[in-house]
Amino acid sequence: MNRVEKSMEKYNQLFGDGVPATYATDPDFQDILSRFIFGEVFCQGNLDDKQRELITLVVLTTSQTLPQLKAHVGAALNVGLTPVEIKEAVYQCAPYIGFPKTLNAIHEVNDVFKTRNIPLPIESQTTVDEDQRFQKGLAVQVEIFGHVIEKMRESAPSNQKHIQDYLSSFCFGDFYTRGGLELKTRELLTLCIISALGGCESQVKSHVQGNLNVGNDKETLISAITHCLPYMGFPRTLNALACINEIIPEN
Structure with a gap:
């Protein structure tokens, strides 16, 4: 199958x-x-x-290309992702x-869910309360990055x-502890998010x-950064690959 045939088959699978x-x-x-x-x-x-x-x-979502985001919410449902997985991403x-910017994206997701008759709100994925979010977030940080934290x-x-406290309780406590996506997936998505932002090479390496x-x-x-390429362009892609190669050198 040549790339023209592949592209038609994949497009129809994703979008109908x-x-x-x-x-x-x-x-x-x-065509290109x-x-x-x-x-x-x-x-x-x-x-x-x-x-x-x-x-x-x-x-x-990161680039705020909302019309394309809306189309890909439909594609995500078409390939079998659940509403929970989409929302959590x-x-x-x-x-x-x-x-x-996240609220802008949530609005687009909700519009698609409504057209698909998906009830809102979807089930909560919260696993922490106010008394736990800091300690559980810090524990996830250490699991991901080690005792350097x-x-x-x-x-x-x-x-x-206070910024370090926010990082532990908000970024990791409020989000990384949620259900719906496993830790490996959240961390891979985070790499793609900060790569797409550009100018975050220090965080990309971490x-x-x-x-x-x-x-x-x-x-x-x-594979993940390659998949980002059509959406974020070559400069950010090459910067992210350079970070990967610096942390994980080729043999």
């Missing part, structure tokens, strides 16, 4: 029969897009379609891109210790190591 509206106005551009994304990138690496759509959702973006907290200036620590190997990381 029919052709993109852009073919009516910009057929050459749409479809054949690259669906005929090449979707075939590269060791990810399944569910993983690919979760990655696509968080990268589109979008929620996972909040500590990195902020609440307003304790040293980082100890070395923080007194006027900045999360490359974090991914290794929770069981995502280099092949998986390269």
Whole structure:
């Protein structure tokens, strides 16, 4: 099967029969897009379609390309992702891109859910309460990054210790402890989110190591960043690959 046939088959699997509206106005551009994304990138690496759509959702959320996000929420449902998994992937973006952009994405997700007659709100995935969120978040941090977290907290200036507390209780306590997605998936999605942001190479390197620590190997990381390429472009992709190669050198 050549890449044209592959792209048509994959597009129909994700979005159903029919052709993109852009073919009516910009057929050459749409040909390049479809054949690259669906005929090449979707075939590269060791990810399944569910993983690919979760990655696509968080990268589109990060870049705030909301019409495309809306289309991929439908595609995510079509490949078998649950409403919980979709919502949790979008929620996972909040500590990195902020609440307003995450709320924009949630609005698009909810619109698709309503058209599919998916009841809202979906079931809660909260596993911590106010008394536990800090300690449980800190425990997840240590699980991902090791005891360097304790040293980082100890070395923080007194006027900045609250940021370290927020990192443990909010980013990891409120989000990483939630149900719906396993830890390996959350950490892989986080790598894609901060890679898509650009200018976060220090954090990308930390999360490359974090991914290794929770069981995502280099092949998986390269596959994930490759899948991000059509949505975030070559500069951010090459920067992320450089981070991966620095932390996990080629043999």
